[in-house]
Amino acid sequence: MQLSFWKTAPLLLYGVLFFLLGFATCLIGTAFLLVSGILPHTAGFALGVKIVCCxxxxxxxxxxxxxxxxxxxxxxxxxERRVGLNYPQVWDLTVVLTAYNDELSIGPAVADFRGHPRVRRVIVVDNNSIDATKKNAVEAGATVVFEARQGYGYCVYRALQEASAFEDTELTLLCEGDMTFRAYDIDKFLAYLPHADxxxxxRIVEQLxxxxxxxxxxxxxxNFFVGKLLEVKYIGKGTFTDVGTTYKLCRNSALRALLPALDPRVNLEFNAHFLDRALASGLRLVECPVTFHDRVGVxxxxxxxxxxxxxxxLRMMAGIICGWRSIGK
Ligand SMILES: Nc1nc2c(ncn2[C@@H]2O[C@H](COP(=O)(O)OP(=O)(O)OP(=O)(O)O)[C@@H](O)[C@H]2O)c(=O)[nH]1
Ligand SMILES: [Mg+2]
Structure with a gap:
């Protein structure tokens, strides 16, 4: 078999899954043995031995x-991995926020991002909100785009499409408009950008x-566990501690390559899907600790x-282990 096949074969992932299966069956087998010790002359002992052997x-x-x-x-x-050092020509960014009935938070979120000196524009993707989300976003100075297909996956996918289409910025910053993330973390993202796509x-750092x-x-x-599952699947390609954060900075060149590989029907699991497909596409992903705050609104x-x-x-794990086709249905 070709070396290229072995280079992408997720043997450690399967190894970890077999190990966990073995651990679980060992616990069940020893439970049978313990019970048969208390209640002798039952069939439990023979069965327990078989399970422990398995x-x-x-x-x-x-x-x-x-x-x-x-x-x-x-x-x-x-x-093939080297520590990259690729500076963008223009450091300014287009910010795009997801919003679904987020009238309480969207105004302050837009204002927060517009106040950052690197932000050239803020777009809000309104996913069928029936409250004052659109009005509050416009009043705070955002451009509002309407996404009619309901779901977090559709909303994020549209957000990435819209922001990466701009020619005057090379960078797209994706975030939620619920005030759980803050604009001052843009500086942290930019510090890592030269090393990543x-x-x-x-949100792993407790103090943040x-x-x-x-x-x-x-x-x-x-989140940490699923992050580690992703890490063992793509061992050698990155360190992953959180698969649930919407907040991310992307090069538009990377997004244009990645978007056709994403399935917007994958809903609340979309972030794990995004990371999995990005790694499969050979993009360089680096994690950056960000602050995480109380949500404003429901x-x-x-x-x-x-x-x-x-x-x-569980659906994220199924997607990572078995593929995303069934998750997107
Ligand atoms: N759940 C959900 N979120 C959507 C949808 N469309 C857009 N969104 C937005 O996607 C983001 C994620 O939803 P949140 O309610 O913040 O859920 P979460 O981030 O998992 O949890 P908290 O922030 O802790 O409440 C928010 O900005 C929503 O407004 C949708 O159909 N379902
Ligand atoms: Mg949120």
Whole structure:
């Protein structure tokens, strides 16, 4: 088989999945053995032994797959990587904000971004809002674009399309218009930009998160776990700690290459989908810690409850492991 095949084969991802399967079956098997110790002469002992044997196979197989990736293939997967230093000709940016019934937050969000010296314009993508979102955005100085197809995925996709079409800026800054992210973090993004095609915000740094955000401890670690799953899938290509942040700075050249590979029907899982497809397309992604603040207005996304977050997280994992075709339906 060709070296190019092995360079993209996600053996560590499959290794981790087998290892986790082995761990889970080991717990089940030992539970059977414990119960049969308490209740002798039941069929539980024989079954427990079989399950523990199966779990041992999964653990060893998982470790073997992972080891091949880490100790043999990683050097080839990393081979072409250099620390890039590519400065844009123009450092100004077009900001695009998503909005769905965000009348309370959109005005202050637009004003915040318009106040940053690097921002040339602010566009708001209004996703069928029935409140005063459009009026408040226009009053604050934004250009409003209407997206009729309902959903976070459609809204973000349209936002990226609109902003990357401008010829006078090379950079698109994507954010939500709910005041959870702040314009002063643009300076952090710009510091990383020379090394990347896309700088993705991460909310991993505890000290940069306000106390009462809707990102619960459960969601925080869930995001981290899915980020690590992405990392092992593309081992050698990046460090990922958060797959749920909308806030990101993108080169328009990267977006033009990436947009045809994205499926806007992928809804609340769109950020993980975006990162996965960007990595598959060979784009350079660097994470940048950003501040995260209390939401103004009502949450409608994955952060609205832990159960919803579990569903979104499982769908993200399914997309990363099995592909996004079924998620976009
Ligand atoms: N959920 C959802 N969000 C949409 C939709 N269309 C646009 N959006 C915008 O996408 C962003 C994400 O939704 P949020 O309600 O902020 O959800 P979240 O970011 O997961 O959680 P919090 O910010 O903590 O409330 C917001 O700016 C929404 O206004 C849609 O159909 N569904
Ligand atoms: Mg939000």
């Amino acid at each position: 779990s041992g196979f999964c653990l060893w197989f998982g470790m073997a797959l992972g080891s091949v990736d880490l100790f043999v293939l990683l050097r080839y997967k990393r081979a 896309i700088v993705n915000g991460t 998160r306000s106390r009462d955000t809707q990102l619960t401890t459960f969601m925080y670690y869930g 949450s409608k996304g994955g952060n609205s409850s832990n159960w919803r977050a579990v569903r979104v997280g």
